Amino acid sequence: MLDHGSVDDHGSNAVEQLRHRMRHSTAHVMADAVLRLFPEAKMAIGPPTQDGFYYDFEVSRPFTPEDLASIQRIMLETISETHPFLREEVTREEALSLFSNQPYKLEIIDSLSDTETLSIYKHGNFIDLCQGPHIENTQDITAFKLLNVAGAYWRGDEKRPMLQRIYGTAFESQSYLDDHLNKLEEAEKRDHRILGRQLDLFTIHEEIGPGLIVWHPKGGVIRTKLEDYWRDIHYKHGYKIVYSPHIGRSQLWETSGHLDFYQDSMYAPVEVDEQQYYLKPMNCPFHIMIYRSDLHSYRELPLRIAELGTVYRYERSGVLHGLMRVRGFTQDDAHIFCLPEQVESEVGDVLSLTFELLEAFGFNDYSISLSTRPEKYVGDLDMWEHATQSLGNALDTRDLEYDIDAGGGAFYGPKIDIKIRDALGRAWQCTTVQFDFNLPERFDLTFQNAEGGRSRPYMVHRAILGSLERFIGVLIEHYAGAFPLWLSPVQAVVIPIADRHIDYAEQIHSQLEQHGFRVEVDSRSERMNLKIRHAQLQKIPYMLIVGDKELEQGTTSVRLRSGTDMGSMLLADLTRHMDEDLTS
Ligand SMILES: [Zn+2]
Numbered sequence: 121m122l123d124h125g126s127v128d129d130h131g132s133n134a135v136e137q138l139r140h141r142m143r144h145s146t147a148h149v150m151a152d153a154v155l156r157l158f159p160e161a162k163m164a165i166g167p168p169t170q171d172g173f174y175y176d177f178e179v180s181r182p183f184t185p186e187d188l189a190s191i192q193r194i195m196l197e198t199i200s201e202t203h204p205f206l207r208e209e210v211t212r213e214e215a216l217s218l219f220s221n222q223p224y225k226l227e228i229i230d231s232l233s234d235t236e237t238l239s240i241y242k243h244g245n246f247i248d249l250c251q252g253p254h255i256e257n258t259q260d261i262t263a264f265k266l267l268n269v270a271g272a273y274w275r276g277d278e279k280r281p282m283l284q285r286i287y288g289t290a291f292e293s294q295s296y297l298d299d300h301l302n303k304l305e306e307a308e309k310r311d312h313r314i315l316g317r318q319l320d321l322f323t324i325h326e327e328i329g330p331g332l333i334v335w336h337p338k339g340g341v342i343r344t345k346l347e348d349y350w351r352d353i354h355y356k357h358g359y360k361i362v363y364s365p366h367i368g369r370s371q372l373w374e375t376s377g378h379l380d381f382y383q384d385s386m387y388a389p390v391e392v393d394e395q396q397y398y399l400k401p402m403n404c405p406f407h408i409m410i411y412r413s414d415l416h417s418y419r420e421l422p423l424r425i426a427e428l429g430t431v432y433r434y435e436r437s438g439v440l441h442g443l444m445r446v447r448g449f450t451q452d453d454a455h456i457f458c459l460p461e462q463v464e465s466e467v468g469d470v471l472s473l474t475f476e477l478l479e480a481f482g483f484n485d486y487s488i489s490l491s492t493r494p495e496k497y498v499g500d501l502d503m504w505e506h507a508t509q510s511l512g513n514a515l516d517t518r519d520l521e522y523d524i525d526a527g528g529g530a531f532y533g534p535k536i537d538i539k540i541r542d543a544l545g546r547a548w549q550c551t552t553v554q555f556d557f558n559l560p561e562r563f564d565l566t567f568q569n570a571e572g573g574r575s576r577p578y579m580v581h582r583a584i585l586g587s588l589e590r591f592i593g594v595l596i597e598h599y600a601g602a603f604p605l606w607l608s609p610v611q612a613v614v615i616p617i618a619d620r621h622i623d624y625a626e627q628i629h630s631q632l633e634q635h636g637f638r639v640e641v642d643s644r645s646e647r648m649n650l651k652i653r654h655a656q657l658q659k660i661p662y663m664l665i666v667g668d669k670e671l672e673q674g675t676t677s678v679r680l681r682s683g684t685d686m687g688s689m690l691l692a693d694l695t696r697h698m699d700e701d702l703t704s
């Protein structure tokens with residue numbers, strides 16, 4: 121049961137832990153400042169995040185940029201006053217009276233179990249209900265900045281009050297903070313929602329529904345090229361590619377357990393011929409039915425069933441975000457059914473395939489984690505042991521570094537998660553390789569063993585890119601919209617300088633098209649510079665300018681989107697250059 125990847129980073133090293141404590145402490149100092157400026161403000165929660173921190177407040181009006189400046193000024197004063205952060209344990213009654221004026225804190229206290237130890241942290245006159253940990257002293261907050269404000273529902277629930285969330289960040293040095301702020305600025309320029317519109321790749325419409333993507337022709341090219349490549353490489357790795365429907369009967373989801381464990385993420389059923397059908401949140405049961413539609417001998421295993429399978433999952437409207445968090449998405453999904461002795465090599469091959477596939481997009485910096493058996497689990501202990509060992513061995517033989525998330529596996533099997541780092545150094549969860557000891561039992565999957573008896577196969581779920589929507593979102597930001605030639609929706613634009621060059625431009629166009637390139641002619645009666653500018657904004661890799669000289673010599677003047685002027689080239693030289701560019 122592959123989950124849609126999340127992007128939180130549980131930083132485990134010392135620097136990450138220091139940042140975590142410092143950011144959380146900065147959030148306290150910020151809440152202190154907010155309460156001094158807005159004594160009526162109600163505090164909700166203020167955790168550290170992967171890149172900074174936030175705090176949610178209920179206030180009578182949204183915070184303005186001027187408010188942020190004032191809050192920041194008071195924070196600087198507090199920091200210079202060198203208040204220690206002091207921890208104290210309190211009883212439930214003490215906590216209820218300390219926060220009697222803070223309804224969100226009261227709600228949090230009420231939601232905690234009786235056995236939980238309640239603690240507060242103080243600095244100066246400010247007190248927060250808090251588990252910590254914190255840094256020692258406000259003065260240890262070295263460099264921070266408040267970034268922006270956004271509305272956020274209490275508990276992420278649109279039926280609860282809309283709060284005002286202030287985002288900020290803090291670092292152990294001013295230069296790290298400056299780097300981070302530069303990166304944020306760069307990230308804003310690369311926002312896939314803005315580039316998606318500018319490059320005419322996709323849109324999302326209220327009329328269709330939030331979180332549902334329509335791909336425009338240019339986005340369609342990127343997706344087709346990516347899918348073609350995906351299919352090729354999967355066939356090479358011995359996968360069988362299948363297709364399955366978007367809906368399935370309730371009985372299927374009862375057997376799989378989805379209706380028991382996953383219904384909150386599923387859409388209400390539709391009724392057909394008095395039978396209930398559910399939109400699929402996962403592809404697994406369909407691939408299992410393919411496996412089950414035949415008797416399998418041990419000689420036929422492993423069986424690797426792959427699908428670009430579109431699934432639908434409910435996500436709160438408040439968390440939907442462009443292509444990154446959607447309600448309908450296509451997983452590059454596969455399920456491997458294999459013998460115990462094949463487990464390690466199968467995992468190994470998934471890893472090889474993963475790195476081969478991701479490197480095609482220029483990703484080569486990974487962070488990998490191995491999640492092991494949690495306290496509550498299903499399946500046989502020996503199988504867990506064998507599967508976990510195999511995951512570790514497959515990573516070790518490749519000399520890959522990884523963190524172990526002890527007890528972090530799903531109840532049905534251990535897994536490997538792989539995050540990629542993009543051009544801005546941001547981590548994105550993509551790949552998951554997940555064992556499953558649950559579904560083979562539920563669907564009673566077997567194979568005929570060498571002795572003629574029945575045995576249970578091992579089953580592995582895996583997705584490499586994760587979801588195509590999200591992965592293309594990551595690619596848009598990674599490339600800043602300047603896709604490599606093989607993925608570029610339009611690979612070259614021919615720009616006639618004057619109307620009398622249009623015929624020649626059309627000739628070049630059709631010759632390049634016959635060569636297999638995606639080419640357009642910009643025959644608008646605009647100035648050449650404007651057409652070049654337009655092509656640059658569209659991030660078109662090749663601009664081919666044709667005027668009198670080119671017409672006479674049978675050449676084109678070639679400019680790259682990078683600004684490089686390649687001078688005039690014969691068509692044969694140009695296509696050779698472009699062919700090389702395709703594979704580089
Ligand atoms: Zn706290």
Ligand SMILES: [Zn+2]
Nearest residue numbers: 121122404581
């Ligand atoms: Zn699956």
